[in-house]
Amino acid sequence: MSEDVLLSVKNLSKTFSKPLGLGDKFANLMGAGRKPETVRAVDDLSFDLRPGEALGLVGESGCGKSTVARLIMGLLSQTSGQIEYRNTPTSQMSAHDLLKIQMVFQDPYSSLNPRMRIGDQIREAINVHNIVPKAERDAYMASIFEQCGIDDSLTKRYPHQFSGGQRQRFGIARALAMQPDLVICDEPVAALDVSIQAQIINLFMDLRKQKNLAYLFISHDLSVVRHLCDRVAVMYLGRIVEQGPVDQVLDNPRHPYTQALKASSPKISTGKRNFEPIRGEIPSPLDPPSGCHFHPRCPKANEQCLREMPKPQRLSETMSISCHLAT
Numbered sequence: 025m026s027e028d029v030l031l032s033v034k035n036l037s038k039t040f041s042k043p044l045g046l047g048d049k050f051a052n053l054m055g056a057g058r059k060p061e062t063v064r065a066v067d068d069l070s071f072d073l074r075p076g077e078a079l080g081l082v083g084e085s086g087c088g089k090s091t092v093a094r095l096i097m098g099l100l101s102q103t104s105g106q107i108e109y110r111n112t113p114t115s116q117m118s119a120h121d122l123l124k125i126q127m128v129f130q131d132p133y134s135s136l137n138p139r140m141r142i143g144d145q146i147r148e149a150i151n152v153h154n155i156v157p158k159a160e161r162d163a164y165m166a167s168i169f170e171q172c173g174i175d176d177s178l179t180k181r182y183p184h185q186f187s188g189g190q191r192q193r194f195g196i197a198r199a200l201a202m203q204p205d206l207v208i209c210d211e212p213v214a215a216l217d218v219s220i221q222a223q224i225i226n227l228f229m230d231l232r233k234q235k236n237l238a239y240l241f242i243s244h245d246l247s248v249v250r251h252l253c254d255r256v257a258v259m260y261l262g263r264i265v266e267q268g269p270v271d272q273v274l275d276n277p278r279h280p281y282t283q284a285l286k287a288s289s290p291k292i293s294t295g296k297r298n299f300e301p302i303r304g305e306i307p308s309p310l311d312p313p314s315g316c317h318f319h320p321r322c323p324k325a326n327e328q329c330l331r332e333m334p335k336p337q338r339l340s341e342t343m344s345i346s347c348h349l350a351t
Contacts, residue, residue, distance in 0.1 A: 029111075030238050031073040031096070031125075031206055036105035038066040038091055063309045065091045067262035069105070070336075075205065078232065078239040080249035080270060082285070083259035084306060089242045090130075092259075093210045096240070097127050109206075123153055126199035130211040132191035136183040143179030146198050155203060165201070171234065172197040173227060189220035196227065206238045213248065225252055246289045250274055255342075258282045261309060261317040264336075268343035278339065279347050280322045316348065324349055 042061040044052070052058055065088045073079050081089050094100045096107055098114060107114045109125060129135035137145055146165060150156065156164045169176050172193045183191055192212060199207055209228070213221040225248060231237055243249050249256055250270055257267035258281065266279040277283045284302040304321035307313050315332050319325040326348070334346045 028074055029072045030075045030077075030109070031240070032106075032108040032111075033069060033071050033092075033096070034106040034108070036066055036069040036092070036095060036107065037064065037103045038088075038095055038100060039064050039103045061310055064312070065262055065309065066095065066102075069259075069262070069264055071257055071264065071267060073206070073238055073240060075238055076232070076236040077255065078241055078253040080253035080256040081240060081242045081259060082244060082246060082249055082256060084244065084285075084302075086306060086309070087259045088262040089259055090210050093127065093208045093240065093242055096208060097125065098122065120153065123202045124205045125208065126202050126204040126206070127208045127210065128192070128195050128199050128212045130214055132188055132195045132212075132215070133183060135195055136191060138183050141180050141182055142186070142194050146179075146194070146201050149198060150201055153202065155201065168197050168201050171231065172200065173223075187220075188216050189223060192216065192220075192224055193227070196224075196231070200231065200235075204237065206240065208240045208242070210242045211244070214243070214245075221248070228252060246274060246285065258285065261307065261312055263317065263346065265318065265347065266343075266345045268340075272343060278343075278345050278350055280324050280349070281318050284321075316346075 040063045044058060044060055048056070048058045067088075069092060071079065081092065083089055091100065095102050096114070109117060114122065114125075136142070140148075143165070146168070147161065150161055150164065166176055169179065174190075174193055174197060178186075183194075186194070195212075213224050216224060228239065229252060232239065239252070241249065241253055253270050255268060256270045256273050257264045258273070258279065259265070260281050266273060266277065266282045273282060274286060277286055288302050302321060303323075307317065307320060313320050314330060316322070316325070316329045316334050319329040322329065328348045332348065334348050336344050336346045337350060338344050339350065
C-alpha cells in the first residue's frame with residue numbers, strides 16, 4: 025500500500041446469519057430442508073482514503089453504508105477482507121492507536137449518555153485515555169469547545185437540555201478530543217433541521233482545514249457530499265458500483281444507478297420538473313438478484329447483466345465502475 029494512504033479497505037465483506045429456530049429445526053427432522061437466513065450486508069468492498077481527504081459514501085437506505093462504518097470502527101467484525109490504518113491491520117492495533125479513528129453518529133441524542141453532564145462525558149474520555157497531562161485538561165477542553173462553537177458555561181447541563189444541533193456539536197467535540205486523524209461521519213446531519221445542517225457542515229469543513237482531518241462521510245444527500253467531499257463512492261446492496269472525484273461522478277455519472285440517484289435528487293430551479301424516482305423496489309438482501317444486483321431496476325440491463333456479476337474496472341486513474349455497459 026502507498027505510504028500516503030491513511031485508511032485502506034480491501035475486499036471487505038460482512039455476512040449476518042440468523043440461526044434456525046426450534047420450529048425450523050423440527051421441520052428439518054421431517055425433511056423440510058430449511059436453511060439459516062443469510063444477509064451479505066457488505067460484499068467485497070475496496071477503497072483507500074488519504075490524509076486530509078474527504079470521501080463520501082452514498083446510496084439508498086439499507087445498502088450497507090453504516091455497516092461499513094461499524095466494521096472500520098471495530099464495532100463489528102468482518103467476515104472476510106482487510107482494514108488497514110497506516111499500513112497496519114486494525115485488528116493488530118492497540119486500543120490507544122485506534123483512538124486515531126473516531127466516529128460521529130447519526131442520532132446525537134442516543135450517542136450521548138443521558139445521565140451524565142455533557143462536560144463530564146468529554147472529560148471522562150480525556151481522563152481514561154490520558155490524552156493530555158492532568159494540569160492541562162481544563163484548558164484543553166475549553167479549546168475543544170471553542171473550536172466546535174460551544175459555550176463553556178453550557179457543559180454542566182445534560183443532553184436533554186440541548187437542541188439536536190447543539191448535541192451534535194458535543195458529539196463532534198467528543199470525537200475531536202481524542203485527537204483523531206480520521207473521523208467517520210454516519211449521516212451526522214440527517215436528523216437535523218436544514219438550517220442547522222448548514223452550520224454543522226460548515227463546522228466539519230472548518231475543522232478539516234484547521235486539523236487536516238480525513239473524513240469518511242456517509243450520506244444519502246448528494247448535495248451535502250458534493251459540498252464537503254473530494255471523492256465519492258456509490259453503494260448498492262453492499263457493493264461499490266462507482267467511485268471517483270465528486271464532481272466527475274455527480275456531474276457525469278456513468279453507472280445507471282448513479283444516474284438514477286442524481287435524477288431523483290431534489291433540485292432548486294425556476295422551471296417545472298417531473299420528479300423521477302428510481303423505478304422498482306430495492307431487492308431483499310436475503311435473496312439478491314443474480315448477476316448485477318441492480319439489473320431488475322436498470323433500464324439498460326441486458327442478458328449479461330442478468331447472468332454475470334460485473335467486476336470493477338478503471339475508466340481512468342481516478343475513476344472506477346462496476347458495470348458491463350461501461351465504455
